[in-house]
Amino acid sequence: MRLRALLETDALGLRLLGGEDELDRTVRGVMTTDLRDPSRYLSGGELVLTGLAWRRDAADSEPFVRILAGAGVAGLAAGEAELGDIPADLVEACLHHRLPLFAVNETVAFATITEYVVRQVSGERAGDLAAVVDRHRRLMTSGPAGGGPEVVLDLLTSDLDLRAWVLSPTGRQIAGAGAPLPGPLGATLAGHHLAATRTGRRAPHRAAVAGTTYSLFPIRNTGRGAVPAARDVRESVLSDWLLAVEADASDWPAARLDLLQGVTQLIAVERDRRDAARTVRRRLAQEVLELVQAGAAPAEIAARLRVAAPVLLPGLGVAPQWQVVVARVDWSASGQAAADEIASGPVAQALLEEILVDPAVSGPDSADRIAVAHTGEEAIALVPLPAVITAPSEPGEGAEDAAAGSDGKDADALAGEPGLHADALLASVREPLSAGLADDGRLTLGVSAAVHSAEGLRGALEEARHARRVAAARPGRVCAAGHHELASHVLLLPFVPDDVRRAFTARLLDPLRDYDRRHRAELIETLEAFLDCDGSWTRCAARLHLHVNTLRYRVGRIEQLTGRDLSRLEDKLDFFLALRMS
Numbered sequence: 001m002r003l004r005a006l007l008e009t010d011a012l013g014l015r016l017l018g019g020e021d022e023l024d025r026t027v028r029g030v031m032t033t034d035l036r037d038p039s040r041y042l043s044g045g046e047l048v049l050t051g052l053a054w055r056r057d058a059a060d061s062e063p064f065v066r067i068l069a070g071a072g073v074a075g076l077a078a079g080e081a082e083l084g085d086i087p088a089d090l091v092e093a094c095l096h097h098r099l100p101l102f103a104v105n106e107t108v109a110f111a112t113i114t115e116y117v118v119r120q121v122s123g124e125r126a127g128d129l130a131a132v133v134d135r136h137r138r139l140m141t142s143g144p145a146g147g148g149p150e151v152v153l154d155l156l157t158s159d160l161d162l163r164a165w166v167l168s169p170t171g172r173q174i175a176g177a178g179a180p181l182p183g184p185l186g187a188t189l190a191g192h193h194l195a196a197t198r199t200g201r202r203a204p205h206r207a208a209v210a211g212t213t214y215s216l217f218p219i220r221n222t223g224r225g226a227v228p229a230a231r232d233v234r235e236s237v238l239s240d241w242l243l244a245v246e247a248d249a250s251d252w253p254a255a256r257l258d259l260l261q262g263v264t265q266l267i268a269v270e271r272d273r274r275d276a277a278r279t280v281r282r283r284l285a286q287e288v289l290e291l292v293q294a295g296a297a298p299a300e301i302a303a304r305l306r307v308a309a310p311v312l313l314p315g316l317g318v319a320p321q322w323q324v325v326v327a328r329v330d331w332s333a334s335g336q337a338a339a340d341e342i343a344s345g346p347v348a349q350a351l352l353e354e355i356l357v358d359p360a361v362s363g364p365d366s367a368d369r370i371a372v373a374h375t376g377e378e379a380i381a382l383v384p385l386p387a388v389i390t391a392p393s394e395p396g397e398g399a400e401d402a403a404a405g406s407d408g409k410d411a412d413a414l415a416g417e418p419g420l421h422a423d424a425l426l427a428s429v430r431e432p433l434s435a436g437l438a439d440d441g442r443l444t445l446g447v448s449a450a451v452h453s454a455e456g457l458r459g460a461l462e463e464a465r466h467a468r469r470v471a472a473a474r475p476g477r478v479c480a481a482g483h484h485e486l487a488s489h490v491l492l493l494p495f496v497p498d499d500v501r502r503a504f505t506a507r508l509l510d511p512l513r514d515y516d517r518r519h520r521a522e523l524i525e526t527l528e529a530f531l532d533c534d535g536s537w538t539r540c541a542a543r544l545h546l547h548v549n550t551l552r553y554r555v556g557r558i559e560q561l562t563g564r565d566l567s568r569l570e571d572k573l574d575f576f577l578a579l580r581m582s
Helices: 058-071 088-096 110-142 149-160 183-198 254-293 298-312 344-355 399-407 411-415 422-426 430-437 454-472 483-487 498-519 523-532 537-544 548-562 569-581
Strands: 014-018 029-032 046-050 075-079 101-104 164-167 173-176 205-209 212-219 241-245 321-331 371-375 378-385 441-447 478-482
Touching: 014 088, 029 110, 046 110, 058 088, 088 101, 149 164, 149 173, 149 254, 164 183, 183 205, 183 212, 183 241, 183 430, 212 254, 241 254, 254 298, 254 371, 254 378, 254 454, 298 378, 298 454, 321 344, 321 454, 344 371, 344 378, 344 441, 378 454, 422 441, 422 478, 430 441, 430 478, 441 454, 454 478, 454 483, 478 483, 498 523, 498 548, 498 569, 523 537, 523 548, 523 569, 537 548
Parallel strands: 029 046, 046 075, 075 101, 441 478
Antiparallel strands: 014 101, 164 173, 164 241, 205 212, 212 241, 321 378, 321 441, 371 378
16 A cells, blocks of 8 residues: 555544655555664564654654664654643654655544554555465575575576666676676766765666666565664665666555565675685684784784685685775764764675686675675785786776876786786776765775785785775765875875865965966866977977977966976976875
8 A cells, every 4th residue: 555545544643744755665664663773673564653752852753664664664653642732843853864754643543543544554465465476485485595696696587578687886797697798888877876875865776878767676685684774874885785677666555665675685685605615714813913013023913824724715725915904984074973973894895805806706605715804994814825816897987097007007017917907996896986985985995016925914914004094085976096006196195284285285285377378278188298298399299289389388477377397307296296295
């Protein structure tokens, strides 16, 4: 039944206080509660009835409504018997979370509403209930315990003629029925899902790509074994799997939506199994990290690495080399929660475990060579080599292409270096992660050089941390830096105070920017090209498709506006640093 049907029944005594645009939501059950956190008893689609006994003051309304919205309930009905008029703070919280709110007249018992909803829901579903129960039984007996998510998705194809895929938050295919989903399409769908989740839109989310419509369902366990709903969507948005179905679910009947909800819960069991399997690798990484940070003897660290290597590199026995990768997720303040209240360490840990998986490899077990710990706000990965072969997601996006663009270092030289390259790690995941980070989040990542022994791990950790700080000094939502960048001028830039950076760049570049705005003279572009060509008039003119005389005129104008001389090394260096810091 639909929510609006409740308003059309006078005997229920309901009055709508907010959420008129959401009255077409389907009600699949009813629950009465006065618990402050009833999430463990919610599975989605309920009409929640409450007498407001959980509310002690105005501050209690927002977290209560956030929990209900996160669990996917259809609406909230609050009784007037306890407090009289429904508190304004509860009305405001429901409006913020787009949760329909009804007032229940004090003369109407909750039992009356419960009986009516149960009777209506049971009557509407009676015709399809047998088929739905049968499908659920088949899913439960043939699901993850008997073949993994692929079996569940195969049943969707055979029973309902639906093509579906389980995707990670970066769009990597974890499971699918039939033909695999192309990598770029998976990343696009994941980006749509993350963006919709961040705006608070109700799932399933609809995405149209290249003329095909997909419905995107979040995969989260909402049964009795589930963890409480996250207090802030940012705590889970970058780690949740999703189910992408090649169909438009906006006009589906309730029975089919119920079935897909059951499918996502079954797949959540597979995710729980995957997370449990990672526990050993996470513990190994944590133990090694604690020894390294405590300055333990190399022999003690080496002994621990010998224990870790067979787990991370089955069949190899020992790892000839190791790399360290450090990641951090930072959030700015928002209306949901202060940034310092979000546990960013686990978020970065789950993200790093996903990023370090070869994007060309599918399946839930493809991260079995990755050990990631988290300490404070950082996630730290201990990567044995060979562990990951970074493959391009599209032609021209390989490790060599990405690494060469990061520092002017020769691509062939970087290609000959073992292990991971910073920018290549993010090449295929930058788009969806940027959507999940939205306007208030940043991911920064640093990669160390490969080391051959336990003695080098402490230096590798500091190198990766330093590289991450270099990445943090750059603009953009998703940034990375590698060890090869630490030998250049960029080593110093992250430690220049912000006010000094702003004053320095403004003094040198603002006159050129103002002139460009007024005359469209492209002086900034000319300056960048001139420095990049090492002051060669001929090469710079060819790059900009200008006559040499025109180039000389522009450079002369730059010198006139700034009072600098581009034939002097000191002035060239100042301009170079100003451009890098801007």
